[in-house]
Amino acid sequence: MPLINGDIGANRAHILPGQKAMDYTKALEVLEKEYNSRDGLDANTLLDSQKNGGLTYNDFLILPGYIGFPASEVALDTPVTKRISLKTPLVSSPMDTVTEHSMAIHMALLGGLGVVHHNCSAEDQAEMVRKVKRFENGFILDPVVLSPSTTVGEAKQLKEKWGFGGFPVTENGKLRSKLVGMITNRDIQFHPSLDEPVTSAMSTDLVTAPSGTTLTEANAVLSRSKKGKLPIVDSDGNLVSLLSRSDLMKNLHYPLASKLPHSKQLICAAAVGTRPDDKSRLQQLVDAGLDIVVLDSSQGNSIFQIEMIKYIKEKYPQLDVIGGNVVTREQAASLIAAGVDGLRIGMGSGSACITQEVMAVGRPQAASVFNVSSFAAKFGVPCIADGGIQNVGHIVKGLALGASTVMMGGLLAGTTESPGNYFVSREGQLVKAYRGMGSIDAMEDKKAGSGGKNSKQSNAGTARYFSEGDRLLVAQGVSGSVLDRGSVTKFVPYLIAGLQHSLQDIGVKSLPKLRRGVFDGEVRFELRTVSAQAEGNVHGLHTFDKKLYS
Numbered sequence: 001m002p003l004i005n006g007d008i009g010a011n012r013a014h015i016l017p018g019q020k021a022m023d024y025t026k027a028l029e030v031l032e033k034e035y036n037s038r039d040g041l042d043a044n045t046l047l048d049s050q051k052n053g054g055l056t057y058n059d060f061l062i063l064p065g066y067i068g069f070p071a072s073e074v075a076l077d078t079p080v081t082k083r084i085s086l087k088t089p090l091v092s093s094p095m096d097t098v099t100e101h102s103m104a105i106h107m108a109l110l111g112g113l114g115v116v117h118h119n120c121s122a123e124d125q126a127e128m129v130r131k132v133k134r135f136e137n138g139f140i141l142d143p144v145v146l147s148p149s150t151t152v153g154e155a156k157q158l159k160e161k162w163g164f165g166g167f168p169v170t171e172n173g174k175l176r177s178k179l180v181g182m183i184t185n186r187d188i189q190f191h192p193s194l195d196e197p198v199t200s201a202m203s204t205d206l207v208t209a210p211s212g213t214t215l216t217e218a219n220a221v222l223s224r225s226k227k228g229k230l231p232i233v234d235s236d237g238n239l240v241s242l243l244s245r246s247d248l249m250k251n252l253h254y255p256l257a258s259k260l261p262h263s264k265q266l267i268c269a270a271a272v273g274t275r276p277d278d279k280s281r282l283q284q285l286v287d288a289g290l291d292i293v294v295l296d297s298s299q300g301n302s303i304f305q306i307e308m309i310k311y312i313k314e315k316y317p318q319l320d321v322i323g324g325n326v327v328t329r330e331q332a333a334s335l336i337a338a339g340v341d342g343l344r345i346g347m348g349s350g351s352a353c354i355t356q357e358v359m360a361v362g363r364p365q366a367a368s369v370f371n372v373s374s375f376a377a378k379f380g381v382p383c384i385a386d387g388g389i390q391n392v393g394h395i396v397k398g399l400a401l402g403a404s405t406v407m408m409g410g411l412l413a414g415t416t417e418s419p420g421n422y423f424v425s426r427e428g429q430l431v432k433a434y435r436g437m438g439s440i441d442a443m444e445d446k447k448a449g450s451g452g453k454n455s456k457q458s459n460a461g462t463a464r465y466f467s468e469g470d471r472l473l474v475a476q477g478v479s480g481s482v483l484d485r486g487s488v489t490k491f492v493p494y495l496i497a498g499l500q501h502s503l504q505d506i507g508v509k510s511l512p513k514l515r516r517g518v519f520d521g522e523v524r525f526e527l528r529t530v531s532a533q534a535e536g537n538v539h540g541l542h543t544f545d546k547k548l549y550s
Helices: 024-034 101-109 122-135 152-162 215-225 245-253 277-287 303-315 329-338 355-359 365-377 392-400 460-464 488-506 511-520 530-535
Strands: 060-062 090-092 113-116 167-170 179-183 229-233 239-244 269-272 292-295 320-326 342-345 383-386 405-408 422-424 430-435 479-483 525-527
Touching: 060 392, 090 101, 090 488, 101 113, 101 122, 101 488, 113 122, 113 292, 122 269, 122 277, 167 239, 179 229, 215 229, 215 239, 215 245, 239 245, 269 277, 277 303, 292 303, 303 320, 303 329, 320 329, 320 383, 329 342, 329 365, 342 365, 365 383, 365 392, 392 405, 392 488, 392 511, 488 511
Parallel strands: 090 113, 090 405, 113 269, 269 292, 292 320, 320 342, 342 383, 383 405
Antiparallel strands: 060 525, 167 179, 229 239, 422 430, 430 479
């Protein structure tokens, strides 16, 4: 007899003939009693190189867990060094087509970290660090102060140099001298004579706050005053610090910003090499306010880097040091023993890197991250997964395998904040130049040596690949271009949202819980065959538009 829609026949068909269906309300009990292990593979089994070979991010997937919370509740706080934590696990690479001051500023504002490259003169790099540190402050303890004899023209030049135009004027042009006025953009914008002193244009009707005022109280005074700056003065009227309205607005617009708790300045990192000349470069960076130094080398397990780590830890104990790059436990152990505060993992996995092809040295990135970060965790050393990041999924996999943060180069190179100019490709697409630091273009760049005869010795590319003294340069990277990705102010929030949704699918509410779940074997994985990788991507369509975010 034919079944009417919705009817169930008296002789119900069984999925498995001869087996009676069990009580569905007992499903969870049966799962616990009849299965000795969870579905999928634990991380140790997955990353067993003897069984599965060396894996990279595309070779596996993370199995879903239980969702009992909204994605917005997922916390992404994570350490980048032993002492410094970020609100988001995203770091921009110290490449000359990725991170200068603009990228470093915006990465920090969005909760991550930018590492300023060193393929430039020490003075230029220190100036970039200085711009990052001066971009946002709590109390500005070292404001740019003018004297009454400073001219309007000089004030305009200072605005061009620093990017802001509100300066206090004191009797002798120094801090802790009697405050006599404030000169702002509006005061000098249409001033008829550039040679007149600032006293002819400055404002003297000032709102001030007494020394000892807390940051919260000072912000309240500033918001009520409708002024751009709030000078903090002692009982004798001497200027001791300054507060800026623009910093108040930045607090509102960028709540995740990576800032030092005491100064409220943005956290800034910069790269240096391991040559003797890099010690003087580092001194300039420290004087500019550097918080984290990244020792930039393709192979970090060297006597040069170990000696540099010990030198920095002895001379600059307040400075955090990230060593690398490493891909094995043995490499990591040497740097950990020397005193590093963080490690950078990866060799030859970057999109513009050809080290594995040319040198036959390196390691697939997933295997590198898991083995090194598992070892480093024993000593409380956070790790950065550097290279091989092409999408949100790769970021999640790097973090799941033990990395505290991920470093991105090519993924950020096409953004507005990266160095360089846009141009139109032969296909009519808007692109930006991008190159590996081991490319011939990067190693022959003369900016590091200011165009002098010793440019090769001062070049970040040759230093990174130990090629300063080579008469013939061997490329370990390529030059190319990447598609325009718009501003990081939109692209990074997309990455953050993707991370939150991914952790929601996995069933964990924070990165520490993700790492704990992997360590305990509760977060499970599955290997992917070539066919599975094809299935997991777009397939079967004649045409499609892959728009990642709106």
